[in-house]
Amino acid sequence: MDEVIFLEVLEGDGVQARHRLERFPVSVGRGYDNDIILDDPKVSASHLRVERREDGALVVRDLGSQNGTFRVDPWAPLAEVVLTPDARVALGDTVLRFRPRSHKVEDTVIARMAESPRERLFEQPRAFTATLLVLVFACLVSGYVTNYQRTDWGDLLTSGLIPLGVALLWAGGWSLASRISRRSFQFRTHATLGGLMLLGVTLVPAATATLGFSLSWHWGLGFLTKVAYLGLLVWGLFWHLRYVTRWEPVRLLRVLVVGSGVFLLLTYIPTLLANEEFSPELDFSRSMLPPSFRVARTQSLDAFFQDSAQLQKDVDSLAKEE
Amino acid sequence: MIVLIAVALLAQTPVVAPVEPGVPPGASEAARPEAPPPVLPPATHELFRKIQGRVAQVRIIERRSGTKSSIGSAFFVSAQGHAITNYHVVSDLVLHPEDYTAELERGAGTVLVRLLDVDVVHDLALIQTDVPAPDFFPLDDHEPAQGTRLFAMGNPRDLGTTIVEGTYNGLVQDALYERIHFTGAINPGMSGGPTLTGEGRVVGINVSTLGNQVGFLVPVAHARALLARVLQAPRKQVDESLLPSVHQQLLENQQRLTERLLASPLPQQPLDDYRVPGRWSSFLKCWGDTAHEPDTPYTVTNYQCSSEEDIYLSSNHSTGVVSYLHQHVSSRELGALRFASLYSSLYSQDPDSVPATREDVTNFRCQSEFVDVGGLPVRASMCLRAYRRFPGLYDLVLRAATLNASTSGVDSSLTLAGFSADNARKLARRYLEGLSWTK
Numbered sequence: 027m028d029e030v031i032f033l034e035v036l037e038g039d040g041v042q043a044r045h046r047l048e049r050f051p052v053s054v055g056r057g058y059d060n061d062i063i064l065d066d067p068k069v070s071a072s073h074l075r076v077e078r079r080e081d082g083a084l085v086v087r088d089l090g091s092q093n094g095t096f097r098v099d100p101w102a103p104l105a106e107v108v109l110t111p112d113a114r115v116a117l118g119d120t121v122l123r124f125r126p127r128s129h130k131v132e133d134t135v136i137a138r139m140a141e142s143p144r145e146r147l148f149e150q151p152r153a154f155t156a157t158l159l160v161l162v163f164a165c166l167v168s169g170y171v172t173n174y175q176r177t178d179w180g181d182l183l184t185s186g187l188i189p190l191g192v193a194l195l196w197a198g199g200w201s202l203a204s205r206i207s208r209r210s211f212q213f214r215t216h217a218t219l220g221g222l223m224l225l226g227v228t229l230v231p232a233a234t235a236t237l238g239f240s241l242s243w244h245w246g247l248g249f250l251t252k253v254a255y256l257g258l259l260v261w262g263l264f265w266h267l268r269y270v271t272r273w274e275p276v277r278l279l280r281v282l283v284v285g286s287g288v289f290l291l292l293t294y295i296p297t298l299l300a301n302e303e304f305s306p307e308l309d310f311s312r313s314m315l316p317p318s319f320r321v322a323r324t325q326s327l328d329a330f331f332q333d334s335a336q337l338q339k340d341v342d343s344l345a346k347e348e
Numbered sequence: 349m350i351v352l353i354a355v356a357l358l359a360q361t362p363v364v365a366p367v368e369p370g371v372p373p374g375a376s377e378a379a380r381p382e383a384p385p386p387v388l389p390p391a392t393h394e395l396f397r398k399i400q401g402r403v404a405q406v407r408i409i410e411r412r413s414g415t416k417s418s419i420g421s422a423f424f425v426s427a428q429g430h431a432i433t434n435y436h437v438v439s440d441l442v443l444h445p446e447d448y449t450a451e452l453e454r455g456a457g458t459v460l461v462r463l464l465d466v467d468v469v470h471d472l473a474l475i476q477t478d479v480p481a482p483d484f485f486p487l488d489d490h491e492p493a494q495g496t497r498l499f500a501m502g503n504p505r506d507l508g509t510t511i512v513e514g515t516y517n518g519l520v521q522d523a524l525y526e527r528i529h530f531t532g533a534i535n536p537g538m539s540g541g542p543t544l545t546g547e548g549r550v551v552g553i554n555v556s557t558l559g560n561q562v563g564f565l566v567p568v569a570h571a572r573a574l575l576a577r578v579l580q581a582p583r584k585q586v587d588e589s590l591l592p593s594v595h596q597q598l599l600e601n602q603q604r605l606t607e608r609l610l611a612s613p614l615p616q617q618p619l620d621d622y623r624v625p626g627r628w629s630s631f632l633k634c635w636g637d638t639a640h641e642p643d644t645p646y647t648v649t650n651y652q653c654s655s656e657e658d659i660y661l662s663s664n665h666s667t668g669v670v671s672y673l674h675q676h677v678s679s680r681e682l683g684a685l686r687f688a689s690l691y692s693s694l695y696s697q698d699p700d701s702v703p704a705t706r707e708d709v710t711n712f713r714c715q716s717e718f719v720d721v722g723g724l725p726v727r728a729s730m731c732l733r734a735y736r737r738f739p740g741l742y743d744l745v746l747r748a749a750t751l752n753a754s755t756s757g758v759d760s761s762l763t764l765a766g767f768s769a770d771n772a773r774k775l776a777r778r779y780l781e782g783l784s785w786t787k
Binding site: 170171172173174175176242244302304305306307308309310311312313314315316317318320322323324325326327329330331333334336337338340341342344345 | 644645684687691692695698701705715719720728729730731735736739742745752753754773780
């Protein structure tokens with residue numbers, strides 16, 4: 027071993043304390059006459075000594091302690107042991123590790139956060155204003171269009187302002203978290219993100235209605251809607267969390283995607299496995315849009331009634347199931 | 349809705365049958381001398397004392413509890429102990445023979461009853477006791493004149509044999525399933541009892557009521573046919589299930605109904621700029637109305653037709669229904685998008701479904717497409733569910749909404765209950781072809 031070595035007091039995988047040893051012998055124990063004092067009740071007052079032998083090798087010698095000293099890997103009680111790099115020694119509940127100055131450390135981790143100082147789109151003040159305006163506008167339009175009774179302007183205004191309030195409250199929560207963990211509120215950014223998420227929530231039903239009507243697409247539309255909402259949530263949480271935690275983006279994304287995937291499975295598997303409940307309801311897509319939105323072609327009556335042969339087969343097999 | 353008059357005892361509440369105190373029993377005799385009939389009938393109270401033994405109470409006994417779960421009436425039609433009652437009185441026996449038995453209470457005591465056959469379309473059943481019945485009603489054909497005084501007998505609400513006076517008002521006009529209109533109080537528990545003329549001849553079998561003295565009877569001819577059928581071809585095994593027979597009757601009935609509908613052209617009813625299926629057959633009753641609400645920016649006009657009758661299979665399963673509803677909606681104030689959301693909400697409202705349970709039918713399966721109906725683009729959705737007990741019979745619901753204009757349209761629903769898939773398809777197709785636009 028080196029002229030100078032380091033004695034590390036371990037705690038789990040981490041180092042609790044590190045001592046530079048230059049002059050030997052060094053005494054270790056609970057007593058205050060030691061060079062290194064360990065506050066471990068199972069360590070003797072004068073427990074062990076690190077000293078240089080005549081041949082130059084550094085050794086650890088037990089000084090007749092009450093509970094003994096052990097080599098860790100492999101586990102063995104010892105009276106004296108020659109120190110090798112990374113050697114570990116246990117005494118009482120404490121583990122000591124010895125490392126020379128020549129110990130190789132791992133490569134520096136490249137910090138991705140630090141290397142992208144450019145401002146993201148939704149961090150810009152303009153984006154904040156624009157998003158919230160678009161959100162209010164979209165909610166007003168959807169409130170107006172989905173109401174076919176006489177327009178109540180008071181209700182309509184409320185339907186535009188409530189999402190705005192929700193977005194700002196949501197942003198408030200996140201910016202507190204940002205402040206606590208990263209010492210900066212980032213309120214505007216969080217509000218922009220919240221606004222974009224709410225905008226998505228407003229647009230998803232419109233998109234599925236259009237898909238269901240225009241293309242006459244019915245298969246798996248419910249599942250698609252759910253996936254769209256979940257995707258929106260994952261996207262929003264990802265960016266919110268980027269301003270709260272210091273996790274690597276890849277790790278964050280992985281956690282969120284796996285989490286939402288598990289959520290989707292857990293909510294879908296029971297419905298897939300469950301018996302279908304009896305219901306006299308008719309299950310088909312009810313969305314209607316103006317005739318000019320129709321893209322799918324009309325079928326002939328012949329084709330329509332030919333298709334119903336499949337229906338008949340389906341209900342026949344249901345009847346046989348019991 | 350027509351109320352069937354078998355009584356489920358568990359749900360029974362003491363309701364006093366409407367009695368008219370102003371009419372003493374002798375009133376009918378007092379009126380007689382003005383127009384003396386060729387043969388003077390005996391006084392009615394004497395007559396009924398004589399024939400009281402021909403009417404009995406049917407009790408449906410649930411095997412596990414050993415007590416009656418519902419009651420009805422029956423009357424003897426042969427010396428061998430044959431008696432007629434309603435199908436809906438004994439439907440539990442047909443559908444769950446392992447859970448129910450029936451007995452007949454004849455004043456002196458109860459006797460066990462065998463179920464021989466049913467006529468599910470006309471709501472009749474033929475039962476038999478092992479004890480011979482010396483006194484019975486002969487079932488000869490007899491059609492009294494309108495206004496003839498009739499006497500309905502039965503056991504309303506388990507109060508003992510009762511006689512209710514009323515008048516004959518002929519066959520119900522344009523009925524899908526033949527019924528006599530009897531003006532008199534028919535009450536729960538009188539189901540299956542006979543309605544007689546003053547001479548003691550059976551005119552019909554009590555079957556249902558609309559309340560307020562509007563009662564319905566099954567014409568006696570159907571009971572005679574049922575009795576004749578059983579006497580001609582007695583069933584070999586007593587325990588044999590009646591389900592195949594019911595199945596066959598339902599199949600024949602829907603075939604008859606389909607042929608009747610397809611034989612007549614579907615008239616078109618004008619509804620603003622549209623033509624919609626109108627009153628297809630005389631058995632359908634059609635109604636129309638427009639909601640006049642001053643504050644709505646649109647108008648909805650309804651036009652609906654229904655047979656208003658169904659075939660009773662069990663207390664929660666009906667079949668043999670044809671009904672449809674058109675809703676014409678238009679707006680001058682709403683834009684295309686707002687009209688579309690109004691149209692969506694109309695298209696989301698389905699007509700009342702025909703009652704059925706998990707035991708009776710499967711869930712619906714639907715298909716939804718854009719269909720070209722003679723140049724008119726229509727969004728059509730067709731749903732089908734199968735009968736579990738009667739393979740080959742289905743309920744069909746067709747929903748259609750026209751898509752030719754951006755602020756007006758017709759939303760239409762057709763309900764067919766208890767048809768074969770092919771017949772339902774044929775009818776639905778003819779129905780869809782009845783939609784058109786005149787501009």
